[in-house]
Amino acid sequence: MKPLKDSKRTLLKPHLLSVEELSIPEIDILLNKANFYADANRQKGKIEKTLKGSTVITLFFETSTRTKTSFELAAKRLGADSIGINASTSAIKKGETLIDTAMTLNAMHADILIVRHPDSGAVKLLSEKVNCAVINAGDGTHEHPTQALLDALTIKRNKKNIKGLNIAICGDVLHSRVARSNILLLSKLGARIRIIAPPTLIPKGIENLGVEIFNNMEKGLINCDIVMMLRLQTERMKGLYVPSTREYFKFYGLDHKKLKNAKKDALIMHPGPMNRGIEIDSSLADNLDRSVIHQQVEIGVAVRMACLEMLTVGIDK
Amino acid sequence: MKPLKDSKRTLLKPHLLSVEELSIPEIDILLNKANFYADANRQKGKIEKTLKGSTVITLFFETSTRTKTSFELAAKRLGADSIGINASTSAIKKGETLIDTAMTLNAMHADILIVRHPDSGAVKLLSEKVNCAVINAGDGTHEHPTQALLDALTIKRNKKNIKGLNIAICGDVLHSRVARSNILLLSKLGARIRIIAPPTLIPKGIENLGVEIFNNMEKGLINCDIVMMLRLQTERMKGLYVPSTREYFKFYGLDHKKLKNAKKDALIMHPGPMNRGIEIDSSLADNLDRSVIHQQVEIGVAVRMACLEMLTVGIDK
Amino acid sequence: MKPLKDSKRTLLKPHLLSVEELSIPEIDILLNKANFYADANRQKGKIEKTLKGSTVITLFFETSTRTKTSFELAAKRLGADSIGINASTSAIKKGETLIDTAMTLNAMHADILIVRHPDSGAVKLLSEKVNCAVINAGDGTHEHPTQALLDALTIKRNKKNIKGLNIAICGDVLHSRVARSNILLLSKLGARIRIIAPPTLIPKGIENLGVEIFNNMEKGLINCDIVMMLRLQTERMKGLYVPSTREYFKFYGLDHKKLKNAKKDALIMHPGPMNRGIEIDSSLADNLDRSVIHQQVEIGVAVRMACLEMLTVGIDK
Numbered sequence: 001m002k003p004l005k006d007s008k009r010t011l012l013k014p015h016l017l018s019v020e021e022l023s024i025p026e027i028d029i030l031l032n033k034a035n036f037y038a039d040a041n042r043q044k045g046k047i048e049k050t051l052k053g054s055t056v057i058t059l060f061f062e063t064s065t066r067t068k069t070s071f072e073l074a075a076k077r078l079g080a081d082s083i084g085i086n087a088s089t090s091a092i093k094k095g096e097t098l099i100d101t102a103m104t105l106n107a108m109h110a111d112i113l114i115v116r117h118p119d120s121g122a123v124k125l126l127s128e129k130v131n132c133a134v135i136n137a138g139d140g141t142h143e144h145p146t147q148a149l150l151d152a153l154t155i156k157r158n159k160k161n162i163k164g165l166n167i168a169i170c171g172d173v174l175h176s177r178v179a180r181s182n183i184l185l186l187s188k189l190g191a192r193i194r195i196i197a198p199p200t201l202i203p204k205g206i207e208n209l210g211v212e213i214f215n216n217m218e219k220g221l222i223n224c225d226i227v228m229m230l231r232l233q234t235e236r237m238k239g240l241y242v243p244s245t246r247e248y249f250k251f252y253g254l255d256h257k258k259l260k261n262a263k264k265d266a267l268i269m270h271p272g273p274m275n276r277g278i279e280i281d282s283s284l285a286d287n288l289d290r291s292v293i294h295q296q297v298e299i300g301v302a303v304r305m306a307c308l309e310m311l312t313v314g315i316d317k
Numbered sequence: 318m319k320p321l322k323d324s325k326r327t328l329l330k331p332h333l334l335s336v337e338e339l340s341i342p343e344i345d346i347l348l349n350k351a352n353f354y355a356d357a358n359r360q361k362g363k364i365e366k367t368l369k370g371s372t373v374i375t376l377f378f379e380t381s382t383r384t385k386t387s388f389e390l391a392a393k394r395l396g397a398d399s400i401g402i403n404a405s406t407s408a409i410k411k412g413e414t415l416i417d418t419a420m421t422l423n424a425m426h427a428d429i430l431i432v433r434h435p436d437s438g439a440v441k442l443l444s445e446k447v448n449c450a451v452i453n454a455g456d457g458t459h460e461h462p463t464q465a466l467l468d469a470l471t472i473k474r475n476k477k478n479i480k481g482l483n484i485a486i487c488g489d490v491l492h493s494r495v496a497r498s499n500i501l502l503l504s505k506l507g508a509r510i511r512i513i514a515p516p517t518l519i520p521k522g523i524e525n526l527g528v529e530i531f532n533n534m535e536k537g538l539i540n541c542d543i544v545m546m547l548r549l550q551t552e553r554m555k556g557l558y559v560p561s562t563r564e565y566f567k568f569y570g571l572d573h574k575k576l577k578n579a580k581k582d583a584l585i586m587h588p589g590p591m592n593r594g595i596e597i598d599s600s601l602a603d604n605l606d607r608s609v610i611h612q613q614v615e616i617g618v619a620v621r622m623a624c625l626e627m628l629t630v631g632i633d634k
Numbered sequence: 635m636k637p638l639k640d641s642k643r644t645l646l647k648p649h650l651l652s653v654e655e656l657s658i659p660e661i662d663i664l665l666n667k668a669n670f671y672a673d674a675n676r677q678k679g680k681i682e683k684t685l686k687g688s689t690v691i692t693l694f695f696e697t698s699t700r701t702k703t704s705f706e707l708a709a710k711r712l713g714a715d716s717i718g719i720n721a722s723t724s725a726i727k728k729g730e731t732l733i734d735t736a737m738t739l740n741a742m743h744a745d746i747l748i749v750r751h752p753d754s755g756a757v758k759l760l761s762e763k764v765n766c767a768v769i770n771a772g773d774g775t776h777e778h779p780t781q782a783l784l785d786a787l788t789i790k791r792n793k794k795n796i797k798g799l800n801i802a803i804c805g806d807v808l809h810s811r812v813a814r815s816n817i818l819l820l821s822k823l824g825a826r827i828r829i830i831a832p833p834t835l836i837p838k839g840i841e842n843l844g845v846e847i848f849n850n851m852e853k854g855l856i857n858c859d860i861v862m863m864l865r866l867q868t869e870r871m872k873g874l875y876v877p878s879t880r881e882y883f884k885f886y887g888l889d890h891k892k893l894k895n896a897k898k899d900a901l902i903m904h905p906g907p908m909n910r911g912i913e914i915d916s917s918l919a920d921n922l923d924r925s926v927i928h929q930q931v932e933i934g935v936a937v938r939m940a941c942l943e944m945l946t947v948g949i950d951k
Contacts, residue, residue: 053681055710057703096906108935294423297425390717590735611738
C-alpha cells in the first residue's frame with residue numbers, strides 16, 4: 001500500500017474488487033465522500049484536483065458506455081490523467097495474456113486500473129499481479145461493486161435510511177453481477193431483500209444470501225419500498241430462459257398495475273441500459289416522481305470519484 | 318438557460334442546432350470570437366481556459382475524423398474535460414434508445430453534448446430531452462452548422478466581405494447537409510448562391526432557398542468569387558445518380574479548364590475528405606494561391622471554440 | 635524548425651523518423667533526459683508541464699496497445715493535450731489519402747504527429763508534407779526508433795555501458811522493425827550485435843549492417859550479455875517461414891537450457907507483446923533477476939517524454 005500523503009487521510013483498501021470485502025465503516029466513509037461529490041458535481045468548477053499527476057487507465061473487455069464514461073469523467077473531474085484501452089483492438093488480440101497486458105500498464109506507473117472482464121474472478125487474479133490499485137468494473141456474473149455503492153447512495157439520498165427497507169430485485173438475477181453486489185451490500189446495510197424472477201432466472205443457492213424468493217411479481221412487490229429492475233439480455237431470451245419478450249413483460253415487466261402492489265412511495269431503479277417495454281413500462285421509467293434512474297447515473301460519477309480517491313490519496317477519516 | 322458568470326458576457330442560444338435559427342447579430346458575434354481564436358491558435362499557450370471544469374462529450378453515430386477531432390481539440394484548448402463516445406460500441410447496441418443514451422450523459426452533468434446522427438432531426442429531438450447544451454455536428458441531410466460557420470469565416474478572412482459575392486456550390490447537393498447549411502448562412506450574409514450539379518443530385522424545391530441552379534458547370538462558374546466543391550459519396554455513385562466517377566469528373570469535377578470561367582482570384586473550398594481526381598483535380602486542391610482547404614480546417618477549430626464558449630460561459634458582447 | 639523558447643535549450647531534429655539519422659551526441663542528450671524522466675515517473679506529481687498548451691496527436695494505422703498508450707501517457711505527463719485517431723474508423727476509409735489526413739491534422743495546429751503505418755517509408759513521406767514535428771512509431775519493416783532508444787536506456791541502466799557488450803537479437807528478424815532499429819542504434823553505441831534466427835527469417839543483406847549471423851541458438855548465445863527476443867507473428871508461422879510453433883520453440887525459443895550458454899548475468903529483453911511458450915519460456919519471462927521486460931515498458935514512457943520534449947520546446951544542453 002502506498003504511503004499516505006496526509007496523516008488525516010486514510011486508504012481503506014489496496015483494491016476495490018467486491019462489496020463482500022467491504023466493512024460497514026468503510027462503506028460509510030465511501031458513501032459520505034460520494035455524497036459530498038454528488039452535491040459538488042452540481043456546482044461545477046469547485047472540485048479539488050486531488051488526483052492531479054495520477055494516471056487512471058480503463059481496461060474494458062466488454063463494451064460499455066455508461067460505466068466507462070462514468071469512471072473517465074470521475075477521473076478527469078479529480079484532475080487525473082485518464083486513458084482508455086479498448087480491449088477489442090488491444091495486444092490481447094496479438095496473443096498476449098490478460099496478466100501481461102495488466103503488468104504492462106502497471107509498468108507504465110498507472111495508479112489505478114479499472115477493469116471489466118467477462119470472466120468471474122479475472123479482475124481479482126489480475127489485482128494479485130500488479131502493484132497499482134485495481135477497481136472491478138464488473139467481472140462475469142460475480143460482482144460490480146461500484147454499481148451497488150451508487151444504488152445504495154441513491155436509496156439513502158431518497159429514503160434517508162436503508163435499514164429496514166423492503167427492496168425487491170426483479171428480473172434476470174441469474175446472469176446479473178449487479179444483483180449479486182446489491183444483495184450483498186444492501187443486506188449488510190440492514191435492508192430486507194427479495195428476489196423476483198421466473199425459476200429459470202434464479203441462481204442455485206441464492207437463498208443462502210438471506211433473500212426471500214418470489215416467482216410471482218404481484219406478490220413479491222407487496223409492501224416494497226424499492227423496486228430494482230434488472231436489464232434482461234434479450235440475446236439470451238430466445239428459447240431456454242424465457243418464452244418471449246412479450247410473455248416476459250406480461251409476467252415480469254414492471255407496469256402500472258403490478259407497481260400498485262408496492263408502497264405508494266416506492267421508488268423505481270434500473271442500472272441501465274433499459275429495454276423499454278420488455279423489463280419496464282416506458283412511462284414508468286420516465287415518471288420522475290417514482291423513477292430515480294437518472295439519479296443513479298448522476299450519483300454513479302460521484303461514487304466513482306470517492307472510490308478513486310480512496311485508492312490513491314485516501315479519504316478523510 | 319444557465320446563469321451567466323459575468324454580466325458583460327452573453328449566451329446567445331441554449332443549443333446550436335442549425336444555421337436557420339441564428340440571427341445576423343448572433344452570427345457576427347460568433348464569427349468575431351472565432352476570428353480571435355483563429356489568430357490565437359497560431360500562437361500557442363496563450364488561450365484563457367474559459368471552459369475549465371466543464372465537461373464536453375462527443376457522441377458520433379457516424380464515423381468522422383476531422384469534425385470529431387476538431388471539436389475535441391477545441392474543447393481541450395479551452396480547458397474542458399472532453400470525452401468521446403464511440404456510438405458503434407455504445408449501449409445503443411444493447412438496445413438502448415438514442416434519447417436514453419443522451420439523458421444518461423446529461424445525468425452525468427455534461428455541459429455540452431456534440432452529436433452527429435444519420436437521421437435528419439435526431440439532434441433536435443435529443444436537445445429537447447436534456448438540459449445541457451447540444452451542438453449539431455451533422456444530422457442526416459439536414460444541417461451541419463459549424464461547417465457553414467467555418468466556411469463563412471474562411472471566406473471573410475480572404476475576401477473581407479461576404480455581401481455581394483458570387484458563390485458556387487458544386488456537386489452532390491442532394492445528400493449534403495454542408496450545402497444546405499452553407500446556402501442558408503451565406504445567403505443570410507448577403508452572398509448570391511449558385512448550385513451546380515447534375516439534375517439527379519439537385520434536391521427538389523431547392524430553388525425556394527433563393528439559389529440559381531446550373532446543370533452546366535462551365536456556365537455556372539462564370540464570374541464566381543468562390544467555388545465550393547462538395548464531397549461525392551462514391552458508394553452512391555454506381556448506377557442511379559451518376560454514370561461513373563470518370564464521367565462525373567469530366568462534367569462536374571473542378572479542373573483547370575473549368576476554373577478559368579470563374580474570376581481570376583476565385584477561391585477553391587472543400588469540406589473534406591476529398592476524393593482527388595473525382596470531384597477535384599489534385600493539383601488544384603494543392604494550389605495554395607487558390608485553394609483555402611487547409612484554412613477551412615484551421616478555422617474549424619477556432620469556430621468550434623467560439624461555439625463551445627457561447628453555449629457555456631457566454632461570449633463578450 | 636520552430637524558434638527555441640530558451641537559448642539554453644536545443645531542438646535536435648525537426649522530426650524523429652529513424653535511428654539512422656541520429657548522431658551519437660543527440661542520442662546521449664535524449665537518453666540523459668529520458669533517464670531523468672524514468673526516475674521522475676517513480677515519484678509522481680513533480681514533473682514540469684513543459685508541453686502545456688501543445689497538441690499531440692497519435693495516428694495509428696496498425697493496432698497497438700503498449701506503444702500508443704505509452705506515447706499518450708508521455709504526452710499527458712508533460713501536460714500536452716493528447717488526441718488519438720483510430721485510423722480504422724478514420725476518413726481514410728472514406729477515400730482520403732494518408733497525406734490529406736496528415737495535412738488536416740497539421741492544419742489544426744498539432745505540434746506533434748505520432749504515426750504508425752504498415753508501409754515502410756510512409757511516415758517519412760508524411761513528414762515532408764507537414765510543418766509539425768513527426769515521430770515514427772513504427773513503419774512497416776523499416777524502423778521503430780523509440781523502441782530502440784528505450785531498449786538502449788534499459789541496457790544502460792542495468793549494465794552501465796553499452797560499449798563492448800555482446801547483444802543477441804533472436805527470432806523473426808525478417809519482419810522486425812524493432813530488430814533493424816536496435817541493430818543500428820546499439821552498433822552505433824559500440825555493442826557487438828549477433829542475429830540468431832532460422833535462415834528463412836533472416837533478411838538478405840543484413841550482414842552489411844555489421845552483424846554476426848547464427849542459425850544455431852545454442853552457439854549464438856555463447857558469451858552474450860543481452861538476449862533480446864523478438865515477437866513472432868504467429869499468423870505468419872504456418873507454412874512458409876517456420877514448420878510449427880512447437881518446432882520453433884524447440885530450436886529458437888528461449889528456455890533455461892539455451893540461456894545457460896549466455897553469460898551468468900545476461901539480461902533477457904522482449905519488446906512485447908509476448909507469445910509465452912512460443913518465443914520465450916514463461917518462467918524466464920517472469921524471472922525478475924534476469925528479465926528486464928517490465929523495465930523496458932517503464933522506460934518506454936520516459937524515452938517518449940524526452941522525444942516529445944526534444945521536438946517541441948527542446949532539451950537542456
